[in-house]
Amino acid sequence: MTPFFKKLFPIIFKYIEENIQQDTPVVHFETHDVLKSQLNLAIGEEGVSVDELLMFIENQYLKYSVRTGHRQFFNQLFGGFSSVGFLGDVVTSLTNTSMYTYEVAPVAALLEKEVLNKMLSLVGFKHGDGTFVTGGSNANYMALLCARNKTDPTIKKRGFANSALVLFVSDQAHYSFERAADLLGIGSNNLVKIKTDNNGQMMVDELNKEIVRHLEQGKKPFFVAATAGTTVLGAFDPIDEIAQLAKQYDMWFHIDGAFGASVLLSRQHKYLLDGSELADSLTWDAHKMMGATLMCSAFLIKEPNFLKQTCAVGGTEYLYHDEDECYDLGQISLQCGRRVDVLKLWLLWKHYGDRGYEACIDHVFELAKYANQQVAEHPNLELMTPTQSLNICFRYRPNSQTDINTFNLALREQLRRSGKTLVNYAIIKGNVVIRLVIVNFELSKTDIDTFFANVLSVAKTLS
Ligand SMILES: Cc1ncc(COP(=O)(O)O)c(C=O)c1O
Numbered sequence: 001m002t003p004f005f006k007k008l009f010p011i012i013f014k015y016i017e018e019n020i021q022q023d024t025p026v027v028h029f030e031t032h033d034v035l036k037s038q039l040n041l042a043i044g045e046e047g048v049s050v051d052e053l054l055m056f057i058e059n060q061y062l063k064y065s066v067r068t069g070h071r072q073f074f075n076q077l078f079g080g081f082s083s084v085g086f087l088g089d090v091v092t093s094l095t096n097t098s099m100y101t102y103e104v105a106p107v108a109a110l111l112e113k114e115v116l117n118k119m120l121s122l123v124g125f126k127h128g129d130g131t132f133v134t135g136g137s138n139a140n141y142m143a144l145l146c147a148r149n150k151t152d153p154t155i156k157k158r159g160f161a162n163s164a165l166v167l168f169v170s171d172q173a174h175y176s177f178e179r180a181a182d183l184l185g186i187g188s189n190n191l192v193k194i195k196t197d198n199n200g201q202m203m204v205d206e207l208n209k210e211i212v213r214h215l216e217q218g219k220k221p222f223f224v225a226a227t228a229g230t231t232v233l234g235a236f237d238p239i240d241e242i243a244q245l246a247k248q249y250d251m252w253f254h255i256d257g258a259f260g261a262s263v264l265l266s267r268q269h270k271y272l273l274d275g276s277e278l279a280d281s282l283t284w285d286a287h288k289m290m291g292a293t294l295m296c297s298a299f300l301i302k303e304p305n306f307l308k309q310t311c312a313v314g315g316t317e318y319l320y321h322d323e324d325e326c327y328d329l330g331q332i333s334l335q336c337g338r339r340v341d342v343l344k345l346w347l348l349w350k351h352y353g354d355r356g357y358e359a360c361i362d363h364v365f366e367l368a369k370y371a372n373q374q375v376a377e378h379p380n381l382e383l384m385t386p387t388q389s390l391n392i393c394f395r396y397r398p399n400s401q402t403d404i405n406t407f408n409l410a411l412r413e414q415l416r417r418s419g420k421t422l423v424n425y426a427i428i429k430g431n432v433v434i435r436l437v438i439v440n441f442e443l444s445k446t447d448i449d450t451f452f453a454n455v456l457s458v459a460k461t462l463s
Pocket of ligand 1 (some may be wrong): 077173174229259297
């Protein structure tokens with residue numbers, strides 16, 4: 001082993017071991033001004049040694065970075081440390097190639113097809129197609145792009161002005177749709193947000209009304225997205241009913257399953273995506289509920305060849321030759337160079353098998369149920385919406401007269417600064433809610449107990 005690796009490995013081992021030690025903070029919090037003064041950020045005219053870089057990594061980068069593998073990290077729709085995912089990332093860097101052609105990524109291209117076919121079959125797109133993308137946002141963008149080109153195949157070359165196209169998502173949908181509508185020239189004013197009920201699910205009668213209203217105004221409804229696992233509440237829109245309306249009005253039907261599509265791996269929970277085979281396309285982030293390291297996202301489409309048609313442009317002859325056409329995956333991607341994101345997921349899936357993955361998903365659902373109970377049973381904790389999946393949105397009700405939103409913001413901020421627990425908050429219908437997300441497969445009930453103990457002890461100091 002070279003001296004470099006001899007020095008690097010202990011740093012990595014130490015970091016991973018510390019993740020599970022009780023007294024390790026999930027974040028060593030500093031404000032940006034203070035942090036800036038602590039870090040040696042400037043790049044000089046003269047370089048520095050590799051030893052100096054290793055010192056920076058150990059004493060500065062790792063010290064102040066958030067430990068997303070820590071058992072008190074509940075802040076995002078991802079979390080946990082996976083050694084198999086880490087292996088995938090290391091080998092991806094080791095082999096450092098690009099997914100665009102079979103010629104430079106032969107094994108990765110075959111792996112990507114294998115994994116996508118497995119995902120397609122779970123969704124119910126028998127002859128579908130798919131590609132890995134840079135994230136769920138990008139997958140949603142591709143869905144809208146395909147729908148736009150399907151609605152008017154001339155737009156791709158002609159472009160368009162004064163679009164009459166309108167699209168529909170719920171008022172809980174991810175912001176990437178608004179950005180995609182903007183980028184694709186559809187205009188974010190032509191995105192209609194449909195009201196949701198108390199569970200955070202799209203109200204289908206409202207959708208119907210809005211479609212009719214826009215038709216009457218001479219608009220062209222062309223796209224509707226159901227969210228399977230909304231960002232804040234973890235809610236699943238009624239897929240069957242939305243699919244029926246999409247069919248009735250001849251609209252592209254997309255499912256944003258960035259967070260929730262992974263429930264397809266569980267026989268117990270896959271009913272949440274019943275009807276997925278009726279969709280035209282689907283977004284699936286394996287870096288969320290499947291525990292793959294970031295980023296690991298797929299865009300799946302039912303109609304074979306349409307992705308290729310959508311992505312096709314001229315000037316590619318230098319890269320794509322005829323020999324390996326069906327494995328030159330750059331031809332069905334919006335990117336040219338593309339990182340190998342599939343290896344970590346393939347390794348994880350191979351390691352767990354379908355049944356192992358199912359057990360992991362069922363486990364985090366069980367823990368979410370347990371957390372839900374802890375909230376329900378505590379006199380000062382209030383559940384803000386019913387828990388449908390892995391997001392528990394709650395707040396603390398202080399006994400004092402303090403404004404409840406101000407109190408919960410302060411509580412959350414104190415938790416962040418304490419480094420004991422990192423959890424996020426959101427605003428639902430004007431209320432500040434603490435959003436606990438349980439996605440880390442390694443967690444146990446004890447970690448959930450520790451979370452609530454931390455919340456309650458900080459709340460006590462604020463009361
Ligand atoms: C429902 C939903 N869709 C899309 C996205 C965007 O995913 P990504 O961060 O992979 O771009 C998110 C992100 O949290 C999400 O919750």
